[in-house]
Amino acid sequence: KKFNGNKDEAFKAVIDMTKKLTDNNNLEYNVEIYESSKDTGYTNLAIMYTMQKNRVIPGIVDVKDVLEIYNKACTIMIDTRDLAYMGSVLARDGVNLKGEKILSKKNSRILRTLMAICGTYDYSGDFAVDIGIPAKSGVGGGILATIKNGMSIATYCPGLDSKGNSLVGIKY
Template sequence: MEERLKRCVALGKEAAKEGQVASYIPELKKGNPEDVGICIVDLQGKVYGAGEFKKNFTLQSITKVISLLLALEDRGAEEVFRHVHMEPTGDSFNSIMSFEVKNPTKPFNPMINAGAMVVSSLILGDSPEERIQRLLAFTDRLSGTPGHVIDERVYRSEKETGDRNRSLAYFMKSTGIMEGNTEEILDLYFMQCSILGNCQDIAAMGAVLASNGRHPFTGERILKKENARIVKTIMTTCGMYDASGEFAVSCGIPAKSGVGGGILGAVPGVLGVGTFGPALDRKGNSLAGIRMLEYLAHDMDLSIF
């Protein structure tokens, strides 16, 4: 396995040469486009890693998986999907047009920004501080690693430059889609995206999903089986933004990307995988991560299709 993962890193480094780090969040510009890492956690709890798999980065949209799982555990599927659809979209993750023109009643799915903000507003708690602490504690449980924190510099950078997300949030508030204090929900969302983690953390999360809710390190049931199933399905159809269909064909692994460079993957009944490579393609997905996952999928016959 170690040699296979070293091969992945070599392929990922080559692919990363064609990408660029995210620039619309100023702090993310500081990422090193040459960083590449990968980690696998199998369902027996064995950990295999190569490259920069222990380097921390902000999880960004990978946290949409975490917040959706927590909202489902808090509220149940019927209530969550009363507020957000579960359908894929062919538009970008922060599109206003697709939301306002095509589907004005509620966001298409929890993996785009509008949907993720609605989901975050459903997490139980009396304040953004209580909700983010619950989200951090839940991240600890899913990853099997205590002490997750927010990168304050990235959080401030996102808050200062998040005009598109602010526009989406206030549009949803104006139409009655999103309830609660809009600025508090935005603050929670910006903090959520700024949670720090590494490849091993997200690989362990993927393994929890792959085992239908049981943690590979302890055997403890972390999630309801049905919630794990729902989230894996939405990851498959919506997790790679408007490249989700292409990724399903080329790789076939339920996955969720983030503009910090990470990708979380869950192969049902087999393993969880986490990749890191901040050089992105035009759709906001890690080029190194996609290349590594494609190689693994073919080399280990991991496609669910």
């Protein structure tokens, strides 16, 4: 969906989709982590202004609203089961384990491709060569890897390396 200017509706759409992708209706975002991120997102704000300058984000949209939605989305509290379930949806071309279509086949493929080319930040090229499957790491210490045949692997261990990936998750 396109952003209609209502940041509360937009975040509700994000968390509702995350609940579908994880098959977990009890997800919430962490208010404390979100509040702490509000004062440190200058790089993300600069990126969003650049995106707006290049018309990726329409000029009528307040990029600070988009950043708020993004920061809240980054603090949605999920566990490794949720992460693995989400990966299985991507690995099954958008279909969950109940047989329900959550994402289109095309969007699932696009997401797996993005994971492969930039999902582990500056380590993405090495990860692709060394491991060879699409993966996405998060600043909370989670890593999700998935392949098209329906399998996904999720790890969690806080503590990040110099490239922003879980120290233990990347090692094993």
